[in-house]
Amino acid sequence: MAPAQTLVESLLKAEEATYSEVVPAGEFWIHQINAGQIFRIVDLNGNQAVDTLFYSVLDTSERYSATDTIKGQANIYLTTGSTLRSNLGNAMLTITADTCGRHDTLGGACATESNQVRYAIEKRHMHACRRSFLLAAASAHWDLTKRDLAPNINFFMNVPVTPEGGLTFEDGISDAGKYVEMRAEMDVICVISNCPQLNNPCNAYNPTPIRVMIWNS
Amino acid sequence: MLKSQQETPLWEDTIAPGASWSLILRRGNALRLVDVEGGANAAALLYNFECPVERYNMPDTLKAQHTGHLTKNFVIYSDMGRVLSSITEDSCGWHDPLGGFSDAASVSAKYGKASYQEHRNAWHRNTRDNFIEELMKYGLGLRDLGPSINFFSKVRVSGDGGMKFMPGNSKASDHVELRAEMNLLVILDTGQHPLDPNPKYDPKPVQFSVRRVAPAAADDPCRLSCAENARGFINTERYF
Numbered sequence: 368m369a370p371a372q373t374l375v376e377s378l379l380k381a382e383e384a385t386y387s388e389v390v391p392a393g394e395f396w397i398h399q400i401n402a403g404q405i406f407r408i409v410d411l412n413g414n415q416a417v418d419t420l421f422y423s424v425l426d427t428s429e430r431y432s433a434t435d436t437i438k439g440q441a442n443i444y445l446t447t448g449s450t451l452r453s454n455l456g457n458a459m460l461t462i463t464a465d466t467c468g469r470h471d472t473l474g475g476a477c478a479t480e481s482n483q484v485r486y487a488i489e490k491r492h493m494h495a496c497r498r499s500f501l502l503a504a505a506s507a508h509w510d511l512t513k514r515d516l517a518p519n520i521n522f523f524m525n526v527p528v529t530p531e532g533g534l535t536f537e538d539g540i541s542d543a544g545k546y547v548e549m550r551a552e553m554d555v556i557c558v559i560s561n562c563p564q565l566n567n568p569c570n571a572y573n574p575t576p577i578r579v580m581i582w583n584s
Numbered sequence: 585m586l587k588s589q590q591e592t593p594l595w596e597d598t599i600a601p602g603a604s605w606s607l608i609l610r611r612g613n614a615l616r617l618v619d620v621e622g623g624a625n626a627a628a629l630l631y632n633f634e635c636p637v638e639r640y641n642m643p644d645t646l647k648a649q650h651t652g653h654l655t656k657n658f659v660i661y662s663d664m665g666r667v668l669s670s671i672t673e674d675s676c677g678w679h680d681p682l683g684g685f686s687d688a689a690s691v692s693a694k695y696g697k698a699s700y701q702e703h704r705n706a707w708h709r710n711t712r713d714n715f716i717e718e719l720m721k722y723g724l725g726l727r728d729l730g731p732s733i734n735f736f737s738k739v740r741v742s743g744d745g746g747m748k749f750m751p752g753n754s755k756a757s758d759h760v761e762l763r764a765e766m767n768l769l770v771i772l773d774t775g776q777h778p779l780d781p782n783p784k785y786d787p788k789p790v791q792f793s794v795r796r797v798a799p800a801a802a803d804d805p806c807r808l809s810c811a812e813n814a815r816g817f818i819n820t821e822r823y824f
Contacts, residue, residue, distance in 0.1 A: 428726045433642075434684030437747065438778050443682065444745035454729065456687055469745075473652075473682070475643020480665025484648050484816045497663075514727045516663070518643050528652035528741040532678065535650065 375447040377464035377548050379405060379582050386581035392574030393494055393563035395503035398581075399424060400551045405463065405582040407548040408559075410523045412575035414539035416562035417522040418476045418496040421451065421459050424554040427509055429453045433472040433518040443528055445470040445520060451549065454517070459555055464548035467541045471526040474536065476500065476519050477564050486566045499560035509556055521562075522547050524569060536569050596793035599626075601786075604714035604773040606721060607794070608633055609764045611824065614672065614797040617772075617790055619736050622756035624788035625777040626735040627685045627711050629719075630660060630668045631769040636724055638662045642681050642731040648812040652741060654679040654733060657809045659816060660762070666820040667813070668768060670806035672797075673761035676754045680734040682747065685711035686778045695785035708785050711775035718771045735760055736790075737777040749779035763797055763806075765820050 381387070384407075390396045392415070400406050408417055423429035432454040437443050439452050446468055451460040475481075476496035483491050497516065504511035523541035528534050563574050594613070598620070599605045609615050617626050632638035641663040649658055656674035659667045671679075691710040698708040712729070719725055736754035739747050762770075774790050776782065800807050800817060807817045 432684070434682065434731045437682065438684045441747045441779065442745045443741055443747060454726065456689055473643060474647055475641065478644070478663065478665070480663070480819065481641075481644045481648070481661075483819060484644070484661070484665045484812050488815055488818060513637050513663075517730055518641075526647075527743075527745075528682070530740055530742060532653035532740075533650060534646050534652045536647070 373447050374466055374468050375464045376466060377407070381580070384580040384582050387578065389576050389578050390559060390561045391576045392561050394561055395499040396559040396579060397503040397507050398557050399554065400557050400581060401554045402551050403584055404551050405548060405584065406551065406557065407546050407580040408522055409544065409546040409578040409580070410467070410541045411543065411578055413543040414523060414541050414570050415575045415577055416524045416564065416570060417577055418560040418562055419520045419522055420500065420517065420558040422509065422511065422515070422556040423453065424556055427511060427515060427556065429455050429457070430515065430517055431459060431520070436472060443473060445472055458552040460549040460551050462547060462549045467523055467545040467547060469525055469540055470547060471521040471524040472518065473528065473534070474521050474524055474526040476560060477562065482566065490566065493565065494563040496560035496562050500558060503558045536567065539569060591795070593793035593795045596791065598789050598791045599772060599774050601789050602709040602775055604718050604771065606718040606769065606771045609768045609770050609794065611764050611767055612796060612799060613794050614761050614763045615770060616759055616761045616793045617735055618757065618759045618792070619754045620756065620789045620791050622754060624754060624774065624790050625737045625780070626790045627732040627773045627775065628735060629715060629730070629732055629771040632662060632668070633767040633769045636722065636728065636769060638664045639728065639730065640668060640733070646681060648816065649810055652682065654681055657805045659806050659813055660733065661816060665816060666823060667765045667816045669762045669764055670800060671760060672763045672806065673759065676736055676758040676760060678738040678753055679760065680737040680739045680777070681731065683734055683737065683739045683777055683779050685715070685732050685773070686775050687712040690778060694783065698785070709775060711773045714773045714775065715771060722769060734777055739779060747779060749777060749781060763800070765800065766823070
């Protein structure tokens with residue numbers, strides 16, 4: 368079971384990473400991560416929402432499942448020790464280090480249509496995470512489509528559910544340089560939308576870049 | 585529409601304990617679910633019947649209404665910013681969108697194996713397999729299977745994020761009514777909630793009925809319950 372807000376630092380050295388790239392705000396990133404590899408996401412400027420999906424390389428109908436993950440640990444927050452589970456209940460990745468302490472998997476990804484509902488009908492033209500997810504899917508050879516967009520993880524976001532059943536978007540608990548790190552338990556495709564949202568105070572209306580890094584072990 | 589037309593069901597039936605059902609619920613009709621004995625769980629999936637790639641979206645539903653549970657005057661959103669269904673009646677007060685559903689491994693670990701060969705209709709069934717079977721009848725499958733709404737079940741989230749199933753949320757004859765705002769494929773399963781601590785395999789029946797209802801009026805409480813829902817209804821009405 369994942370303990371809440373346990374900060375665990377990584378022992379891995381940045382210079383030993385086999386892959387390291389910056390993903391600007393509003394861009395997508397789609398990449399294979401193999402079983403045993405360690406994957407880190409760095410919140411370079413603080414409180415950036417990193418909308419993330421995982422699929423099994425072997426069969427993409429097996430994918431990250433928010434409800435299997437939270438019911439598996441009987442806790443809605445993700446942090447060190449959390450097992451990210453698939454829709455078949457299998458372990459896809461395990462969070463091994465986390466200097467932020469809490470990540471969301473209930474808030475989902477913004478979309479042009481959900482922006483209409485949440486902010487104003489006239490906001491449909493604005494860039495959104497599910498645009499990036501669809502473009503990422505179309506850019507790659509894994510035959511992913513809109514059918515495959517499941518509820519995602521929002522790394523570095525803080526979305527509490529209250530005992531009375533309310534849901535709030537709280538100020539972030541992340542900061543510049545905080546990171547989350549996870550070990551792949553199977554070969555996975557990672558799809559990230561580095562959130563472009565300009566209407567939500569959770570990123571101070573200022574989407575910022577992230578860094579993605581991979582170590583072989 | 586005559587009041588008597590609104591009160592007479594077009595049809596009704598009962599979903600056996602641990603079994604699934606699927607039906608088409610057209611805009612202008614409402615589906616009433618009744619917990620016959622108390623303690624039922626009715627896991628539900630909703631799709632746009634004409635274009636099922638548009639379907640219930642759990643995060644969009646929760647964040648538009650700033651809620652972690654569903655009850656009367658809340659609506660159920662698709663991923664396309666439209667209202668699939670409105671919750672127009674509810675005697676129960678809390679329905680769970682967070683807990684997900686059981687699978688073969690969790691049912692056998694919790695309740696033990698009970699094969700069809702040995703137990704016939706008293707075998708142990710699980711919600712994921714039942715959902716996949718119903719989805720495949722419509723050309724859908726595992727790729728289309730997302731989170732369920734678990735009607736009649738309550739999961740409380742504590743300050744540290746812990747999830748706890750609250751027994752006794754629904755009593756005998758408790759009911760909830762879903763007004764269809766679009767033409768819906770509705771998939772239902774009566775398997776036990778995955779966080780229900782009851783160690784015994786003991787799913788309950790759920791009775792359902794379909795009847796004609798008036799469309800959402802300008803002053804409909806679901807439409808007016810928040811500014812987000814007013815905009816969701818605008819998107820839905822533009823579709824029709």
